[in-house]
Amino acid sequence: MASGPTVNIRRDVDDKFYRYRMPLLTTKIEGKGNGIKTVVPNMADVARALTRPPAYPTKFFGCELGAQTSFDEKNDRYIVNGAHDANRLRELLDGFIEKFVLCKSCKNPETDLVILKSGRHEEIIRDCKACGERTGVDMRHKLTTFILKNPPVKSKKDKKRNNAGTAAASVGGSNSPTHDTEDAEGADQIHDAAESDDELTRKIKAEAAELNPETAIVKEDWAADTSPEAVKQRMKALESSMAAVGMGDDDGSDEDVNSPYTQLGKWVEENRDDVESPKVFSVELYKKVQEFGIEKKHKTLLVLMQALFTEEATTEIKSYLVLFKKMVTSERHQKALLGGLERLVGLMQPSLIPAVPKLLMEFYQADILEEEVITQWGTHVSRKYVDKDTSKKVRKASEPFLKWLAEAEDDEDDE
Ligand SMILES: [Zn+2]
Known part of the structure; x- marks a missing residue:
């Protein structure tokens, strides 16, 4: 060795x-x-x-x-x-x-390279042992030609896994739905999950414990290296290292009916109305998100913003601030949340347009959205989540809040 x-x-x-x-x-x-x-x-x-x-x-x-x-x-x-x-x-x-090597979804290095053949089409995917996701590699990279010519030799362990049916259709699977999931996730995923899986497991447990007052889970060994500062730094390091990878265009892809996001959205919409207590529902919802394995994804926020709220959003929002605080852990999460807000008020509940400043204020005061992110968002029309006109309309509606933010900052400077 x-x-x-x-x-x-x-x-x-x-x-x-x-x-x-x-x-x-x-x-x-x-x-x-x-x-x-x-x-x-x-x-x-x-x-x-x-x-x-x-x-x-x-x-x-x-x-x-x-x-x-x-x-x-x-x-x-x-x-x-x-x-x-x-x-x-x-x-x-x-x-x-x-x-x-790394799973595109959870960034765990325990993956197998598998070659999927469908007719003459060949695709190399990373089969993650940690989270089960199967994510494709960039087939434009020259190395893929070499890999296809010199395919990985399967270890005995892998064969066992496949025989047991855990990894579906490692070779010859055509039109397998796993392709769709990959498309649906797109490049967004690559920016996720700054922590190792051990830490992640610990953190999820601790978070669940925090969300659920009935469950007391020991948190001692969790405290060591997961201070918000440490986590933040890791996130930053990851993001800068990912900057070169670039963002794909995921327009429309989240409409995929099989994607966990669509399923989550449906589940929320079906269950949100007969909630006895929003706090209990928050816990259930968080568990559901974990079940889908998307508690760290930006896109989850996009979905929740659209699925969770009715036209009563300005009162409903208060009950879910804890949940959002848990899940918004980076600037990209904030942007996805804002994207969800655009869709909520722009497309789904137009009566909420005048409530945009109030909603922004709630998120801002709960330290979920940061001033810079809101300002940047509010001053740049984007077609990433909605059409241009809607985007303009929502930003126009946010102006009073943006103005307030700018003035509040000026006041601070004066002091
Ligand atoms: Zn994974």
Whole structure:
């Protein structure tokens, strides 16, 4: 087994208790002149930690650097032509992990690469053992050609899993509904979930306990590394590392009837009216969201904003502020919430248009929406969630609140 320093597989996770670690990639320059090359002596160990064939990350380096690669699997020799800095290769490895290892949905590295064939069409997906999602890789990346030519060898464990029927249609599945889920989630997902799954589990338990006064769950080992500040920092680190990935256009895709979002929306609409106490309903609702595994998704807020409220939103909102506070953990969550607000007042309950300032005020005072986010949103018409006219109308309605915000800030400055 390799000795030497190890790092978190997700280097953007600054958590020394993060369960998933790999050896720090090392390099050795050999040869000179035109024959100079970079050997990665511990590539086999790194790849083992990622449960990928060592040739994949090596080839990935080649694709990214436009360099020739060669591998001698028997002797564990993995080589990239040219002289390359170890830090550069580590950064590229982060990219490989992001694109070909981490579950796109929950960011857990325990995934299998599976090749789905449907006619002549081939697709490589990451099958997540942690959350069960099957998310596609970007088939435009050159490495995918290499992977299709050199498919991952199935371990005995995987075969067992498939035989047991847990992973549906690993090969040859055509028109499987899992495709749709992937489309529905789109690039939004890639920005989610800044924490390791251990932490996540702990956090969910603690959150459920907090939401539900009847349940007392011990929180002691949870307190260590999950201060809002630490979580915030991790979120920030993740977001900046994701910035390069870019956002897809998910217009319309959330209309998919099979998506957990649609199902959640239906469930909320069916159950919201015979609620004995909004607090109890909040807990039930949060559990439902967890069941769907979308408690950290931005899009969940988009759905809740639309499904939870009637034309009485200005009174209903108070009961759900705790829930929203739990779920809005980043700027992107805030934006999705605002998108949901646009749809609620712009499309579903037009009688609420005059109530926009009041609704914004509630979210603002509960520290769910931040001033900068509201201001940015209010001053930029967008067609992301509604048509342009509706977008304008909703922003126009928000003006009194924006004005109040600006003035409140001026007052502060004067003092
Ligand atoms: Zn997952």
